Structures are given as structure tokens and as C-alpha cells.
Amino acid sequence: MAALLIVLLLALLLFGLGFALKILWWVAVIVLVVWLIGFIARTTDAGGSRSRWYRW
Structure with missing residues (x-):
């Protein structure tokens, strides 16, 4: 019985x-x-370079 419970667990x-x-x-x-x-789909900033889309 214990073996069956262990297998089921x-x-x-x-x-x-x-x-x-x-x-x-x-x-x-x-x-x-x-x-x-x-x-x-990242955007460009005022200087024309591509900026990161996240703020880390």
C-alpha cells in the first residue's frame, strides 16, 4: 500500500x-x-539616433 502511494505521489x-x-x-x-x-519598432530620438525602447 505504501509503495502504491509513493508511486502515485x-x-x-x-x-x-x-x-x-x-x-x-x-x-x-x-x-x-x-x-x-x-x-x-524602436523609435528615434531628437538627435536622429535610435534609442532603446526600455528604460533599464
Whole structure:
């Protein structure tokens, strides 16, 4: 009985980790797309040079 519970807990843990990693991959892809859009669509400043679209 204990072995069955350990196997079920392990399966639940691995399923949870897989789901969390899949969500993190989607977040990384969204951040990459936003960064690329910002890199392509950056504006020019008064001096004519291209400025950064973020303020870090």
C-alpha cells in the first residue's frame, strides 16, 4: 500500500513539474516575442539616433 502511494505521489510530482516547465517555456516565448517587437519598432530620438525602447 505504501509503495502504491509513493508511486502515485511521484507521478503527481512529475506531472506537476512537467506542467510548470511547459508554462515556463510559453512565458519565455512570449517574452522573446515582445523583446523582438520592441527591438524592431524602436523609435528615434531628437538627435536622429535610435534609442532603446526600455528604460533599464
